Every structure is written in C-alpha cells, then in structure tokens.
Amino acid sequence: MSWYITRKKKRERAIRQEPLHIIPAEDLKFSIITICHNSENVIRKTIESVLNQDYKGAVEYLIIDGASTDKTVEIAKSYKERFEQCGYEYLIISEPDNGIYDAMNKGIRRSTGNIIGIINSGDWYESNAIITVAETYKDTPFDMFYADINLVKADGNIIVKHSRHDWIVTSRHWNHPTSFVIKRTYDELGSFRCEGIHDDFEFLLRVRKAGKKIVIRNVVLANFMTGGTSNQKSLKKSVKRIMDRYRSYRGNGYSRMYLLECVGIEVAKAILS
Numbered sequence: 001m002s003w004y005i006t007r008k009k010k011r012e013r014a015i016r017q018e019p020l021h022i023i024p025a026e027d028l029k030f031s032i033i034t035i036c037h038n039s040e041n042v043i044r045k046t047i048e049s050v051l052n053q054d055y056k057g058a059v060e061y062l063i064i065d066g067a068s069t070d071k072t073v074e075i076a077k078s079y080k081e082r083f084e085q086c087g088y089e090y091l092i093i094s095e096p097d098n099g100i101y102d103a104m105n106k107g108i109r110r111s112t113g114n115i116i117g118i119i120n121s122g123d124w125y126e127s128n129a130i131i132t133v134a135e136t137y138k139d140t141p142f143d144m145f146y147a148d149i150n151l152v153k154a155d156g157n158i159i160v161k162h163s164r165h166d167w168i169v170t171s172r173h174w175n176h177p178t179s180f181v182i183k184r185t186y187d188e189l190g191s192f193r194c195e196g197i198h199d200d201f202e203f204l205l206r207v208r209k210a211g212k213k214i215v216i217r218n219v220v221l222a223n224f225m226t227g228g229t230s231n232q233k234s235l236k237k238s239v240k241r242i243m244d245r246y247r248s249y250r251g252n253g254y255s256r257m258y259l260l261e262c263v264g265i266e267v268a269k270a271i272l273s
Contacts, residue, residue, distance in 0.1 A: 018141070018213055019141045019142065019143050019182070019212075019213050021182075021184055022141045023114050023115075023137070023141070023182070025138045027114070028057060028058065028114065028115065028134055028137065028138075029057070029058040029059070029060070029112070029113040029114055029115070030055070030057070030058065030059045030060070030113050030115050030116075030117065030130055030133075030134070030180075031059075031060050031061075031062065031107075031111035031112065031113030031115070031116045031117070031183070032050050032059065032060070032061045032062070032116075032117045032118075032119060032130075033062045033064060033104065033107035033108070033111065033116065033117070033118045033119075034046055034047070034050070034061070034062070034063050034064065034118075034119055034120060034121055035064045035065075035066070035100055035103040035104055035107065035118070035120055035121065036063065036064070036065050036066070036068065036072055036076075036120070036121035037065065037066035037067075037068055037072070037121075038068045038069060038070045038072060039068070039070075039072045039121035039122065040068075040070040040071040040072045040075055042121055042122035042225075043072055043075055043076060043121045043122075044075060045122070045124050046119060046120070046121050046122060046123060046124050047061075047063075047075075047076065047079050048079075048124075049119070049124035049125040049126075049127070049129075050088075050119070050125060051079065051082060051083060051086065051088070052127050053125065053127060053128075053129065053130045053131070054127050054128050054130075054131045055130035055131040055134060056087075057130075057134060058113070059087075059088045059089070059113070059130065060088065060089035060090070060091065060111070060112060060113055061083060061088055061089065061090050061091070062091045062092075062093070062107045062110060062111065063076045063090075063091070063092040063093065063094075064093050064097075064103045064104070064106050064107045064110075065092065065093065065094035065095075066094075066095075066096060066097045066103055067094055067095055067096045067097075068094065072121075073092065073094045076092050077092060080092075089112075091110070093106070093110065098194065099194065100120075101192035101193070101194045101199045101200075102192075102194050104118055104191070104192055105191045105192055105194070108183070108186055108191050109191075111183060113183065114182060114183050114184070115133065115134075115137065115180050115181070115182055115183070116180065116181050116182075116183055116186070117129075117130070117133070117179070117180045117181075118176070118177070118179070119177055119222060120177070122225045123177050123222060123223060123224050123225060124222065124223050125221065125222050125223075126220060126221050126222065126223070128219075128221070129178075129221040129222060132147070132217060132219060132221060133145055133180045133221075136215060136217055140215050141213070142182070142213045142214060142215035143181070143182050143184075143185045143207065143212035143213045143214065144179065144180070144181050144182070144185060144204075144207050144212060144213070144214045144215075145179065145180045145181075145214070145215050145216070145217070146163050146174055146175055146176075146178045146179040146180070146214075146216060147163055147175065147178040147216065147217040147218070147219055147220070147221040147222075148160060148161065148162050148163050148175065148178065148217075148218055148219055148220045148221065149161050149163075149175040149177055149178050149220060149221070149222050149223065149224050150220055150222070150223040150224065151224055151226050152223050152224065152225050152226065153226050153227075154225075154226070154227055160220060161173075161175060162218060163175055163178070163216045163217075163218065164216060164218075165214065165216060169205065169208060169254070170261055170265075171198075171201045171204070171245070171265070172265065174201070174204055175222070175224070176200045176201075177222040177223075177224050178221045178222045179200075179204075181207075185207065185212060188210075189203070189206050189207065189210055189212075190206075191203070195244070195247065196240075196243075196244030196245075196247060196248070197240070197241055197244050198241065198244045198245045198248050199248075201245065201248055202247075202248035202251065202252070205248055205249065205251075205252040205254070206252060208252075209252050209253065238266045238269075238270070241262075241266060242259075242262045242263055242266055243262075245261075245262040245265070246258065246259050246262045249261075249262070
C-alpha cells in the first residue's frame with residue numbers, strides 16, 4: 001500500500017509541473033493536420049470544420065494524403081482559395097506512406113506552428129476548438145491539452161465522452177481528436193512510434209511519464225465517427241488491440257495488471273456496440 005501511495009504522489013507531482021518553455025501569446029501559431037486516404041466521401045466535413053474556425057490568429061492547415069486514387073486530393077485543392085481568403089496557410093502533400101501514424105509524423109515534421117492538433121478525415125472540429133485552446137494556453141500554459149468529444153454513431157446517435165485526468169491511467173477519459181500538443185514536446189519526446197493502433201495513447205503515456213503539464217477542458221471540441229480501425233469487430237482484431245495497448249503500458253513502466261484494463265476496454269466495446 002505504501003508503494004502505491006508513493007507512486008501516486010510521484011505522479012501527482014509530475015502532472016503539476018509547469019512547462020519549461022512558455023510561448024508568448026503574440027507568437028502562438030497553430031498547425032492542424034489531417035491525414036487521409038481515399039476519403040472523398042468524408043473529407044469535406046473535416047476541411048470545412050477547420051476553415052470555419054472562430055480563431056483569427058496564425059493557423060496553417062496540412063492535408064497529408066496517402067496517394068489517394070479517388071477525388072480526395074482534387075476536393076482538398078478546391079478549398080485552397082477559401083483558405084487564402086481567411087488568412088490560413090494551406091498545404092497539401094499526397095504521396096505513399098506507411099500507415100496512419102507515419103502520416104501523422106510526416107505532418108508533425110512539416111509543421112511550422114508551435115501548437116499542433118490532429119483531426120483525421122471523417123472527424124470534425126467544433127467552430128470554437130482552436131480559440132478555446134488558444135485562450136486556455138494564455139491562461140494556463142501547457143505541454144499537452146485535450147477536451148471532451150462527441151462520439152457519433154452510424155445511426156446518428158451521439159454520446160459525449162468526457163475527459164479527465166485519472167491517477168490510474170486509462171484511455172477511457174482521453175480523446176485524441178481534441179488533443180493539442182506543443183511542438184517542443186514532440187521534439188523532446190519524439191513523435192509516434194508506428195508500432196500499433198494505439199501509438200497515440202502510447203504518446204500520452206510518454207507525456208505523463210515525462211512529467212509534462214497536461215491541461216483538460218470539459219467542453220466538446222470535436223466529433224468522432226465511430227466504426228473505424230479502433231472499433232472493428234472480430235476476435236483477431238480485438239486481441240491485436242489488446243496487445244498493442246498492453247505493449248504501450250509495459251513500454252512506459254506500468255504493471256502487468258494493466259492487461260486487465262486492456263481486456264476490459266475491448267469487452268466494453270463489444271457490449272456497447
């Protein structure tokens with residue numbers, strides 16, 4: 001028991017650390033990354049959610065396409081003039097990649113902003129997403145930020161997934177599409193490792209392990225369409241997701257007991273889907 005309390009106190013001290021480098025408000029620049037491949041049916045909603053942001057500061061938007069063979073790139077190019085009119089930088093890169101996290105890493109490397117958000121094709125931001133993050137940073141500088149999200153089912157039903165900081169770490173209260181990370185954090189810790197479907201969660205574990213400052217807002221800032229790779233049904237895929245998540249825990253020094261957490265999440269998905 002004393003071991004658990006000591007470990008909990010260490011984590012508490014870590015999560016409360018302040019960022020070593022604070023970006024002056026006038027120097028804030030956001031880089032928003034969308035990765036896509038053959039997304040002609042869903043890419044417009046994602047692009048327009050960035051185009052229609054309330055934020056009027058410096059923003060660049062990077063479309064990282066995996067050499068689509070449909071009209072995804074053509075659709076993306078059709079928005080170039082509208083982004084120029086609203087003052088946002090707009091870059092489209094279309095070439096083969098080695099999967100979603102390789103594409104995300106490519107976007108991070110090409111980013112010139114100091115706060116990076118990633119919203120995948122088919123998902124979309126609320127119009128106040130970037131301005132909420134900017135105002136939060138000015139009030140409470142962070143290394144990583146995330147907020148609540150709408151989980152949108154195929155039948156149109158919506159479930160709000162709330163965010164919070166759990167002392168017993170879990171992905172249940174963290175939402176990647178609402179995450180914004182200071183670029184220096186990627187520079188210091190590295191980006192995604194391209195080892196499995198839960199590479200984004202593994203990065204969160206690295207941020208926590210490093211004692212970086214995480215700030216959470218309980219406001220819905222993004223919408224996520226369920227039924228993607230992380231929700232595909234089959235015993236084989238479920239087992240792979242369990243082992244990918246478990247590897248993320250173990251690689252960051254967490255107990256083997258977290259295997260129960262990994263199994264529990266997949267069981268919950270099966271029950272609720």
